[in-house]
Amino acid sequence: EVQLLESGGGLIQPGGSLRLSCAASGFTFNNYVMSWVRQAPGKGLEWVSAISGSGITTYYADSVKGRFTISRDNSKNTLYLQMNSLRAEDTAVYYCAKDFWSGFYRAFNIWGQGTMVTVSS
């Protein structure tokens, strides 16, 4: 069974740092682009960052550029999101998502259950 399992969320003070992890199973992890998507309480979805299968290329939303770093360890089938200089507006459920490429179109076909990050003093 294809599965993504996030961990690492919690309560953190503004300005603090947190690292999220996403353990993947059931597919050849290093073959796929992976992303982080977040959802603030009661709000919609916001793509945060993506990383190529090799880990060489990374992409970020403007809202997190320079503060968040996405990485992956293909030997451990694990995706990471290092979050620094956290702000109250970063409070959200963070999902990891597996890329789906049809040959023409992209989408996220597998999502984790999410991990909650609360930035508050």
Next chain:
Amino acid sequence: EIVMTQSPATLSVSPGERATLSCRASQSVSSNLAWYQQKPGQAPSLLIYGASTRATGIPARFSGSGSGTEFTLTISSLQSEDFAVYYCQQYNNWPPSYTFGQGTKLEIK
């Protein structure tokens, strides 16, 4: 930056009836458009990609249409399990990015 706008924000429909949800892009996204369903307390799940192709296991009552800037998700005969929030999402090739609409809540009338 491409902005995705969904309408209406909330749609009230009776079980067995048809629901039509709209998504508009601020500039052409060709057919790089996906639809997701999210139920309370759950992660989103993929319904449609490439604007009109159903994802694996998605019932035929879900259909997507459109290209360019105007897109529609139609649910032909609503079942109880279809009441949820629906999001459209575009994918931009370069620089790679994804943008979601703000969502449409489909509720029981």
